Amino acid sequence: MKARFDMYKASPDALNAMTALETYVHGCGLELSLLDLVKTRASQINGCAFCIHLHTREARSRGETEQRLYLLDAWRESSYYTDRERAALAWTEAVTLVSENQVPDDVYEEARRAFDETELVKLTLAIATINAWNRLAISFRSQHPTHTRPVVQTTTA
Numbered sequence: 001m002k003a004r005f006d007m008y009k010a011s012p013d014a015l016n017a018m019t020a021l022e023t024y025v026h027g028c029g030l031e032l033s034l035l036d037l038v039k040t041r042a043s044q045i046n047g048c049a050f051c052i053h054l055h056t057r058e059a060r061s062r063g064e065t066e067q068r069l070y071l072l073d074a075w076r077e078s079s080y081y082t083d084r085e086r087a088a089l090a091w092t093e094a095v096t097l098v099s100e101n102q103v104p105d106d107v108y109e110e111a112r113r114a115f116d117e118t119e120l121v122k123l124t125l126a127i128a129t130i131n132a133w134n135r136l137a138i139s140f141r142s143q144h145p146t147h148t149r150p151v152v153q154t155t156t157a
Contacts, residue, residue, distance in 0.1 A: 004140045018132065025129050028122040032062055034088055037072065037081075038123070039130040041089055042096045044073050048134040053144035055130075087114035088123060095127045 008015050025035065036059035043051035056069050071078040075089050091111040094103045111120055136142070 001141055001143070003143050007136060007140045007142070018129075018136070021125075021129050022133070025122070025126045028126070030119065030122055030126065033059070033064060034085060035126055036062065036064055037068075037085055038088055038092045038126055040069065041072055041075070041092050042127060042130045043134055045093065045096045046131065046134040046138065048137050050137040050142040050144045051130065051134055084114045087111045091120075091123060092127050095124060096131055 026032070036055055039055040040052060040059065043055060056064075059069060060066075065080075068078075068080045071080060072089075075081050075086065081089065087110045090107050091103075094101055094107045111123075115123055
């Protein structure tokens with residue numbers, strides 16, 4: 001797949017506005033580790049390879065474990081995530097899939113047990129922001145970096 005064009009060059013003002021929003025989200029007071037999980041999970045749901053690559057790399061740089069990243073798309077079945085993270089991930093899925101589920105009351109109640117009103121607004125803004133980034137990256141076919149060394153395949157007898 002080939003990038004359609006460089007959206008940063010095409011509309012710097014629009015991308016500066018998105019970057020300002022991202023700067024706010026990054027500094028809003030929610031745990032960066034939580035934001036990494038939320039951004040990665042929304043990007044998985046949306047199928048955004050560029051953002052999955054970016055946010056898993058950022059998460060690793062902040063000390064996130066490979067195991068938690070590998071199991072993120074099956075977080076309900078893993079004991080690796082805290083109750084707060086589980087509430088955030090459920091909220092992320094519901095908000096990302098809003099057209100399918102209208103954000104169910106049970107998911108809201110779970111989120112409210114883990115987040116106060118101010119935090120829930122910030123979390124929802126973080127989810128909305130990553131969904132906007134996903135839509136930009138997917139629409140314009142943003143390309144994640146690729147490795148230049150060949151993949152070594154092994155065979156077993």
